[in-house]
Amino acid sequence: MNKHDFVIRFAGEGGQGLVTSADALARAAAQAGYFVQTHSTFPSQIMGGPASSQVRISTTPVLCSGDGVDVLVALNQYAYDHHNEDLLPGGVTIYNAEEYDLPEGGSYFGIKADELAKSTGNARAANMVTIGAVAKLIDFKLEEIDAFITQRFTRGRDGDAEIIEANIKAVRLGVDVASTSGFSVGQLEAPNPPDYQQIVITGNAALSMGAVAAGLDFYAGYPISPATTVLVWMENNLWGEGRFVHQVSSEIEAINAIIGAGFAGKKAMTATAGPGYSLMSEGLGLAWMAEIPLVVTNVQRGGPATGLPTKSEQSDLFSCMHPAHGDIKMPVLAPGTIEECFFAGALATNWAERYQGPVIIVSEFGLAERGENIRRPDLTAISNESRATVSEGDSGKRYDSWDGSTPLGGMPTPGGAGAYVANGSEHDEIGDTTHLPRHHVRLMERRFKKLDLLNGAHYEIENADADVIIMPWGSSKGPAREAYDRLCDQGENVGWLYSVALNPLPEEVKDILKSAKKIIVPELNYLGQWSSLLRMEGYKAESITQYTGLPFRPVDLVTRIIERIGAGVTA
């Protein structure tokens, strides 16, 4: 049977090369012209502990990690017991016959990958044995794997040729085992390669790259999953004249350092996850009050407290919008795909400069480390906005009243004209503390009015006059989109609404929300945070929630959305 889409999952223990196997298969498939998306679950420990890594290979762009698994590679009994239930009808498991055995008669067969690898003379080629078996099961062209192996191991060293040969041989040995088993899960259709240049990148790298493309030149951060790779990326790449990157001693240092840098004229960012984000609250309030341009990225994990450090959850939205005490509503960008991570990184940097204040990017574990092949962004199309500044002779009043009818006044740069005090206490025009009602009123209004300057984020509107509109946010976009497409195919009358900017919402999105009779928000949290915020604005929103630490499956969303459609709409 021809199929355009397969999910292959490697399950076992951390340290068994699960990610390496999934990545190798993903690379080989991407190079062959397919679209791929990887997804991994890790324990928090470094070695050992149950883990899995999967790749979805498709002839069309991959929206999410799918409904289940077509081929499961289960490296130990525990992995088999826990992942077997995700096997889709017609799926097959390859089990590690060096570790355990399964009774005759199931949809599985065993493989002794280590033993076979040794017979090739290269004990390290065991994952290639398994990949060979997988390739046979989905009828993936072996030449493509050979090409991938040749490219990966051509490193200009002496033993290259032998290593390549052994790996190719390992693949063939795996193929033989799968052939002998007699199983097949279908034939992968020929690829439909895109006509544009592609990059393979993770969400965190894309976000970092996007920010740098818009001129980010200062980064301070503290390690925390799943945001650590942003810090590591910056430490490895944010080099050169006029740039600064440093690992600081806490998230409190990080936020305050970028406040200082933003004040001094830099385009500054930090990235963190829930626990660190909580520590930044007071600083975020200062940045809002003193109007300091900066970007804080919150790569969400499960919460509260230490929560689920390596799982997917979308439960920090309340705190992203309202991180601190007092009247604050932060600008929030929530990318839902790897490509959107790139553009959110760039836009957040530009927004911060444009409205002279803090901007939040809320990303997720589900995007952070997942790899995907996407169109290479055109850097010449990325704008590089810089805050308005002041020059000698300007009024020099940083904190003038502002009603939006004129361009926002400039922000003086230390060393230049317009000396003022960036003040977290309520202040007068030049930043001296005053608690007179007049100033609190005019500056409160100024701070909120500035949000009107923030536009240009991606949004999607389809079939908006339907009775029921699906509006996911963040990474739930992928599974929700797949569910939406299926519902449309089934003839259900549903609409689609999606916005990367959650605050401020684009006017066009608000117009749809105003007239919508029922808005369904699939989101990975308990409280139904986005629908709550929408209801606060008077929109008729309700959530479909999930709080397992795992992403949605489209198949579940289809069922649950149909239930809600069945419930009708209330006038």
Added chain:
Amino acid sequence: MSKRNPEYDFAWCPGCGDFGVRRALQVALEGYSVEHEEPQANNVVVAGIGCSGNMVHLVEGDQPFGIHGIHGRSLPIAFGVKQGNPKLNTVVVAGDGDFLSIGGEHLGPAANRNIDVTAVVMDNGVYGLTKGQSSPTSEFGAVTTSTPLGKIETPVSPLKLYMSIGVTYIASYYSSKPRVLAKMIQEAMNHKGFSIVHVQSPCTTYNDTYDILKGKPQEGIKGLAFEIPEDHDPTSVEDANDLLSRPGVPLGVIFKKEGQTLQDRYEGLMARAPKRTNDELLDSYLLQ
């Protein structure tokens, strides 16, 4: 603010030590600008929260830039300012509570990095702004609004603390002689690296220590403050530790060590770092 602003709603109590420190800071900022032929705008004063932090609004004359941030975070903010633009002369003004209690965690990293920032700490042994609670430098047994039966924690010894974590310029003084204090602050600004001028700045309302510091010579009572002996060598760790083992409050420069600042080290790294354009960076992700 350059002139009296009637809307500014903070004023120090009569006799507060912070007046003297302000005078000294003003003179030092002006002196530094003249010495280096730089505009006042190149000076940035980063203030903590407390009576002392209000200093940033009370500097008169030609105005420096300022940040009046949040309680305890003036050091990390100053770190960001300095690394954001290393040309700025960056000065922290903070109280003992701000600098040593809530902000204490930032001292170690600032010293390890040897950031080129000057901190002027106004130590009054009390929380002034919140009306007289005990602070890290309040004496053991001190009766304050929050320790009505006496403080049961031993006080921190700030100078020993600075010494032990490797601060590269440490001076101690009091608020009563602004001219001398100004020289010390200006010297600290000129020091390449993390410098702290720790000033005894009495709180006339909640902890009036003028007499304790200066003594009452008429009545034959000796004060805690003493001039540092002529033969003290501030470049010697041994001399500095000896001095700090003496009871009382030394007046003068205790320790001073030249060395690389964070910025020096950073520039060293960057000289080795390969240069890549954004397009080259993006191309490293190309699907081959």
